[in-house]
Amino acid sequence: MKNNLKVERAIKNITQEELAKQIGVTRQAINSIELNKFVPSTILALKLSRFFDKPVNELFYLEETD
Secondary structure, three states, X not given: OEEOHHHHHHHHXXXXXXXXXXXXXXXXXXXXXXXXXXXXXXXXXXXXXXXXXXXXXXXXXXXXXX
């Protein structure tokens, strides 16, 4: 699974730390998600979706190998 979090953060001009505080996780969690090292829970994905005002499938998407 891949994601567009880094791009969406850039559009909003916010840091990983700022995003983490807004949704209640650590900066390291955001970094791990952006690097595709951690797959977020459904709740976390929905919080990110709400924060960016985007459907979950616009933030996260499957690769052909998934």
